[in-house]
Amino acid sequence: MLTSQFLLLGAILFCIGVYGVIARKNAVLVLMSIELILNSVNINLLAFALRNGSADGHTFALYIIAVAAAEVGVGLAMVLLIYRNRRSIGLDELSELRG
Amino acid sequence: MSFLVSSAAVWTAPSVDYHALAPEIVLAVGLSIVLLVDLFTSERNKWLLSVLTGFSLLGAVLPVLTLALHDDSTRSLFDGRYVVDEFSLVMKGLFLLAGYVIVLLSSSHVEEGDYWRGEYWFLLLTSLLGMVMMSSARDLVSVFVALEFLSIPAYMLAAWRKRDLKSNEAGVKYFLLGVFASAVMLYGMSLLYGVANSTLLIDIAESISLDGEFGAIQALAIVFVVVGFAFKVSAVPFHTWAPDTYEGAPTPVTAFLSVASKAAGFIALVVMVLTAFPEGRDVWQPFVWILSALTMTIGNVFALRQTNLVRMIAYSSVSQGGFVLMPLAVAGGVAGEAALRAVVVYLIAYAATNLGMFGVILSVSRKTRSGDIASLGGLFTYAPALGVLLTIFLASLAGIPPLGGWIGKFAAFQALLTDATPWAYVLAVIGAVNSVIAFGYYGNVMREVWMRPVPHGDTTPITTPSSLQIALGITVIATLVLGILPGVVLHFGDMADLVGAFGG
Numbered sequence: 001m002l003t004s005q006f007l008l009l010g011a012i013l014f015c016i017g018v019y020g021v022i023a024r025k026n027a028v029l030v031l032m033s034i035e036l037i038l039n040s041v042n043i044n045l046l047a048f049a050l051r052n053g054s055a056d057g058h059t060f061a062l063y064i065i066a067v068a069a070a071e072v073g074v075g076l077a078m079v080l081l082i083y084r085n086r087r088s089i090g091l092d093e094l095s096e097l098r099g
Numbered sequence: 100m101s102f103l104v105s106s107a108a109v110w111t112a113p114s115v116d117y118h119a120l121a122p123e124i125v126l127a128v129g130l131s132i133v134l135l136v137d138l139f140t141s142e143r144n145k146w147l148l149s150v151l152t153g154f155s156l157l158g159a160v161l162p163v164l165t166l167a168l169h170d171d172s173t174r175s176l177f178d179g180r181y182v183v184d185e186f187s188l189v190m191k192g193l194f195l196l197a198g199y200v201i202v203l204l205s206s207s208h209v210e211e212g213d214y215w216r217g218e219y220w221f222l223l224l225t226s227l228l229g230m231v232m233m234s235s236a237r238d239l240v241s242v243f244v245a246l247e248f249l250s251i252p253a254y255m256l257a258a259w260r261k262r263d264l265k266s267n268e269a270g271v272k273y274f275l276l277g278v279f280a281s282a283v284m285l286y287g288m289s290l291l292y293g294v295a296n297s298t299l300l301i302d303i304a305e306s307i308s309l310d311g312e313f314g315a316i317q318a319l320a321i322v323f324v325v326v327g328f329a330f331k332v333s334a335v336p337f338h339t340w341a342p343d344t345y346e347g348a349p350t351p352v353t354a355f356l357s358v359a360s361k362a363a364g365f366i367a368l369v370v371m372v373l374t375a376f377p378e379g380r381d382v383w384q385p386f387v388w389i390l391s392a393l394t395m396t397i398g399n400v401f402a403l404r405q406t407n408l409v410r411m412i413a414y415s416s417v418s419q420g421g422f423v424l425m426p427l428a429v430a431g432g433v434a435g436e437a438a439l440r441a442v443v444v445y446l447i448a449y450a451a452t453n454l455g456m457f458g459v460i461l462s463v464s465r466k467t468r469s470g471d472i473a474s475l476g477g478l479f480t481y482a483p484a485l486g487v488l489l490t491i492f493l494a495s496l497a498g499i500p501p502l503g504g505w506i507g508k509f510a511a512f513q514a515l516l517t518d519a520t521p522w523a524y525v526l527a528v529i530g531a532v533n534s535v536i537a538f539g540y541y542g543n544v545m546r547e548v549w550m551r552p553v554p555h556g557d558t559t560p561i562t563t564p565s566s567l568q569i570a571l572g573i574t575v576i577a578t579l580v581l582g583i584l585p586g587v588v589l590h591f592g593d594m595a596d597l598v599g600a601f602g603g
Contacts, residue, residue: 018283021275037279040286041286041288044289048292056296056297057289060298078270081258082267082268
């Protein structure tokens, strides 16, 4: 079984995702990076489920896919909202609140 | 694929204990009714929605009471994935009553703005349903689903004022950091599942042994899960969203986030560390210790230099979170039961006091339309009742004796002293120093209220709507009763061995 390769892929995707969330200033790119992390979790769960021979991991992954869809729906709505109000989706330009 | 087919063949429908699920069912029905009534009522009759929301919350309290009075009060559903025990019933009661007070706090605020009222009540109820589920979740999947259930509506509530740039910014910051935190937490959960081959928290507890083949993976998983919840409870250094979101969101939503949402994060953290990671205490205890010390200190230092009242309360609530983490830092040892009791008592006292605090802020800002601390100048001379209430709530937050906040702090320090290790004593000293620092900014607000002149000499009285008056009454009575008769809540620790009750 290729479990360790799958886990390695998951870990690499996770690192790319975390880097993207921290380094990117564009709201859509940050959302995409978060999706990368969620998918690395799904890969992990499926790899473990295959290795362990249990269905729990598959179920968990299905839940994550469903909830991630809801999250992205809300996230894109919010990005659209700030684009409508300020004509920009740069996160570094969000500076109404500080101190 | 064969195991999927074989496990499908033996599947039988689980028997569902509908009495145990009754609070959730009442809330789910209530929020559907609110959504439907919103579609079919005219603008004039939208006040119905706040009444319906209040009744759904009170309706959901009834089954919580019948479950608590029932002899066999620990009920385990879905093979132990969803457990209704004393701990979860106490927390469900807290969420539902705090939700009811928030409905009272927000009804006049929501009615007077021309915003999306129906959506406000619907999202509030949905988020509260997620919290009620969170108190019973004892499985990775149900913890995750409950967490998202309570968070996603909260993101939308923070951005509820669609045309207000500050509210947009509050929502976006809260959303991005919140989703990032839950993604990191999920990565930790996937590792836990891999090692334990089960998503049940009690199975994970059995599988954790840090010196075995997977020791490093397990330590990493525990750290990721704790980091995920640290974002939720705005522990330093994961607190950066909190002040911005609290300031930018509509004030009743801020009250909701700083009390209910935070309490839900804490109970999830408590359930995870005490049920799933008791054997991993060498990893999470030092980590929570550092989080607690940083959270108390940094929250206080930033609160000292704020001029905006809501932002000051935001940093003060960050620092109060550090005091809730304080007993958790020793929860894995002999002080486990005392620590759990301290967290529960602290959350109850903090909820009553902070909701009252927001009640006063909402009442005063109806007149002053300002968030500055200076706008409270001379409050006592023209609104003596609000001045006295504000003083009581501030004193309770500061932990002055016979008030609710004091009994919370007392229980937290008691847990540290029960543990009686050098690190516990050091943390207790840090906590004590921070209690004194906190008095600096709470006292500053008191000085404005009692000693400063009224800004612009404007002494027109404040009219407080009756719903706000009721909310202020409930919270001040709760704050005083908790302080004078602490046995009322300290009793919750005696009801059963709560740590033992987790297993179901």
